Amino acid sequence: MEALADNERNYQQAEDELCIEELVYERAALMCRYRALLRVVRGGDEPCPSV
DSSP states (O other), X not given: OHHHHHHXXXXXXXXXXXXXXXXXXXXXXXXXXXXXXXXXXXXXXSOOOOO
């Protein structure tokens, strides 16, 4: 969760379009990772509900 909070902070402070684009992709990757972890914790293969 700390990585996601860092990403959000950096996004809010970013001014360069390329930097913003990188942060958007990084956030998407982090969200996929957290959803996969939730799936493992919940013990099932069902997709997690959207956040």
